[in-house]
Amino acid sequence: MNTPQPPRKDPVDAIIEQWAKVRPDLDTAAMEVFGRIHRISRAMADRSEKAYGALGLGRGEFDVLATLRRSGAPYTLSPRQLSATLMLTTGGMTGRLDKLERAGLLRRSPDPHDRRALRVTLTEEGLALVDRAVGAGLAAQTETLSAALGPERAGQLADLLRELLFTAETTER
Numbered sequence: 001m002n003t004p005q006p007p008r009k010d011p012v013d014a015i016i017e018q019w020a021k022v023r024p025d026l027d028t029a030a031m032e033v034f035g036r037i038h039r040i041s042r043a044m045a046d047r048s049e050k051a052y053g054a055l056g057l058g059r060g061e062f063d064v065l066a067t068l069r070r071s072g073a074p075y076t077l078s079p080r081q082l083s084a085t086l087m088l089t090t091g092g093m094t095g096r097l098d099k100l101e102r103a104g105l106l107r108r109s110p111d112p113h114d115r116r117a118l119r120v121t122l123t124e125e126g127l128a129l130v131d132r133a134v135g136a137g138l139a140a141q142t143e144t145l146s147a148a149l150g151p152e153r154a155g156q157l158a159d160l161l162r163e164l165l166f167t168a169e170t171t172e173r
Contacts, residue, residue: 051136
């Protein structure tokens with residue numbers, strides 16, 4: 001008969017224990033959840049960036065290329081649409097677009113419906129690179145998720161996090 005093992009301690013446990021010593025009146029259950037979500041997010045962002053970096057992309061460049069890719073064929077958006085999706089200023093977006101255009105990963109062209117506007121389109125090279133990058137990033141995420149939870153528990157966690165995200169984004173502040 002297998003005896004259940006106690007949960008492993010992590011850095012969040014140490015923080016909770018410190019608070020319990022100095023403020024035993026606090027209910028730190030939310031801190032346990034959100035502290036772990038924050039640390040997981042940072043760790044996985046680092047792993048994804050490493051995967052993108054191996055392909056010559058930074059996180060910011062990946063985000064632009066991935067946004068164009070997700071838009072579907074012909075993989076074209078306006079700089080304004082990209083800025084809104086990525087929550088970037090127009091200046092920040094211009095810098096990213098300049099770098100990606102110089103690398104031959106996207107091209108800017110006049111908008112056929114508005115002479116004052118531009119369209120940004122993935123090139124074939126950009127499409128191929130973003131497809132490799134998204135695959136590499138997902139492989140790093142999947143490896144971690146599978147090692148920790150397996151498919152059924154990962155699905156349960158995704159459902160719980162969906163509910164939490166909905167509440168966090170819709171609750172009055």
